[in-house]
Amino acid sequence: MCYTDLREGQSQYIFYCNYFQVNELIDVKPIPGSVYIRSVTEPFDEEMELDARRIDNWLSLFKLRQYGRSGDDGLHASGHASGTELVEMIKTINPKKIVPIHTEHLDHLTNYFENVIRVEQGEMLKL
DSSP states (O other), X not given: OOHHHHHHTGGXXXXXXXXXXXXXXXXXXXXXXXXEEOOSOOOOSHHHHHHHHHHHHHHHHTTXXXXXXXXXXXXXXXXXXOHHHHHHHHHHXXXXXXXXXXXXXXXXXXXXXXXXXXXXXXXXXXX
């Protein structure tokens, strides 16, 4: 199968296209208004944010509707909660202390909550 097959019968296919393949949209020429489902983790560093913006630009160029970016549309399928979902969950639970154990961006939580405790690797915290 090649891109001409996809171009001719787009309603018959689901086309998988990741960051490294997005330029193939040029050959496929997707029908404007077609749906792109973003199913990867949220960007957590500057390079990933730039990659996400590049995808956004490609999708905008072809007038594709995107679902799954930032979880704002209720669709998130990377296996991880989005940043927005984590903040909402913590607000709902309303814990006395927040002890992140798997993050490179502790500042994200401290922007929203005052009760965030930083524990360094090898350090012991008595609960």
